Amino acid sequence: MSAVPQERRIVTAIPGPKSQELQARRSATVAGGVGSVLPVFTTRAGGGIVEDVDGNRLIDFGSGIAVTSVGASAEAVVRRASAQLQDFTHTCFMVTPYEGYVEVCEQLAELTPGDHAKKSALFNSGAEAVENAVKIARAYTKRTAVVVFDHGYHGRTNLTMGMTAKNMPYKHGFGPFAPEIYRVPVAYGYRWPTGADNAGAEASAQAIDMINKQIGAENVAAIIIEPVLGEGGFIEPAKGFLPAISKFATDNGIVFVADEIQSGFCRTGQWFACEDEGVVPDLITTAKGIAGGLPLAAVTGRAEIMDAPHSGGLGGTYGGNPVACAAALGAIETMKELDLNGKAKRIEEVMKGRLAAMAEKHDVIGDIRGRGAMIAIELVESGTKDGAKTPNAAAAAALAKACHQEGLLVLTCGTYGNVLRFLPPLVIGEDLLNEGLDIIESAFAGI
Structure with missing residues (x-):
């Protein structure tokens, strides 16, 4: 208590x-x-x-x-992070690794959707996770285009600002942004012109048509969406939309990325919001709720996709900090126990x-x-x-x-x-x- x-x-x-x-x-x-x-x-x-x-x-x-x-x-977060502080605060996982990082990746492999072999890489913030998901998808597919959605939010770095839909306060005056980002409709049921019941089928058809005609599916590295759109207004895409987009991605060799930074880790009553319609993403980005308030983020996904970048191609000085990893293990312990x-x-x-x-x-x-x-x-x-x-x-x-x-x-x-x-x-x-x-x-x- x-x-x-x-x-x-x-x-x-x-x-x-x-x-x-x-x-x-x-x-x-x-x-x-x-x-x-x-x-x-x-x-x-x-x-x-x-x-x-x-x-x-x-x-x-x-x-x-x-x-x-x-x-x-939270007691378990404080206990585990405090113990780690006593031992060491930092070595840089890319210099001398430590068990906590590995343990967090093991937990992510267990908790994220799908029973395929999974690997993870740890970072500091949600935007950093999204940016690295794009890097990984491009390395795996050898393609460049990234598809995002109306009302989406993905961060404040240059690439993720370009991926974010809302101008103020996130993008205004900060351009130019990274190229090869394309935005398509999302099934916003409350505001869909023909009504919420039609939104899932119509919006997915429109989005897929735009991708095929304006970009070319064969040029798309990744489709990235929040299973519940956060900053855009807590929009739940109408039923059928996410499965249709996910299937299109699979059918066309596109990496389907679920941005679960705001919706993940029990927030929606499931470990991850994409589970609601049985969607199994190729990659999933997490942050926010993962570590009880300490800065930590992750990209988790299919092992063959995660292994696509060359050794040294992923990382960062503070990524997977040992104190943040200890906090994450405490947070996950709390989520399970309570x-x-x-x-x-x-x-x-x-x-x-x-x-x-x-x-x-x-x-x-x-x-x-x-x-x-x-x-x-x-x-x-x-x-x-x-x-x-x-x-x-x-x-x-x-x-x-x-x-x-x-x-x-x-x-x-x-x-x-x-x-x-x-x-x-x-x-x-x-x-x-x-x-x-x-x-x-x-x-x-x-x-």
Whole structure:
């Protein structure tokens, strides 16, 4: 159990005076391009609570953007990482290797979909994992083109910015971007012109037609998609879409890559979101929830594909840092012992039930979607009752602000900035979960 008391407490305005002092210091020395959702400065966090320097305790519906799924100070993560710190902090796996890296790769081979032989390479961030997945796919196929999707997000490096769909704040003013990146439609059911029931078949047919006509399947090294699109608005591609794209990739010798950086490691109630429709990717990228808050990422996939790059072609000074590997083993231990897939499914049951009741009262809620503890509401000008689906970014911003003032940390997302997303730690108590939902319900009354 977390040492941080698991109860919301508001003792000052949000942000409080000490946070405001620190914000002034930050403004003087931290680059302005680094933003923050809420400028309260954290001192402790654990379970479902974030405590700030002023003594306020906020309910956490963000998990550091789906990172601290096991909590921000999980016992097994702290224990294993602390022990590793005592032994050594770094050797560089490319200089003198260590067992922890190998153990993480063994766990990834066991946990990721498919019973084929698998290998992994470890890195520091999600963007780095995606970038290396592209390198591996190009080395294996001897092709260059990379196919990505509308509303997708893959990172902030030059290559992954080019792969990301949304201009602001991720791409604006930072080009030119890497070449040979092609974007095709995704089955966004809520906004599909002929309705959600048709989206899977129609969008996959459109995407495949565009690939064949505009790129040539024989030129495509990799097709990369998030099985639940994160920054784009927690979009679940309509049923049938992912299997159709995966089959097309297999039939044409294209490496199919599942970007599970936000959706992986129990977040959706399964170890990986692509399992929902039985999709077995050739490569899978992971980060965020893998190591309980320490920087670690991985590319895992078919052994013959992973072995395509020449020796020395993959790596990085800090990739698979020993302390981060120890933390990952602690996080995976926690996920198994506490059945965090089961806890994610229970969070979905509670949240979707409460949110559906709110949607009955508030037309501004156009759609409720997501799986497990990766749930979102899309906000619109007139709701669905009269058929209008005009994005309402102002409502999302107002709701987030109201929640923050009451001590609930929530995040927004979406291509149109009109989605409120909920990513509570999988270990959050149900009392805190419901209290957070009470705050959301009250916030609707004020917009």
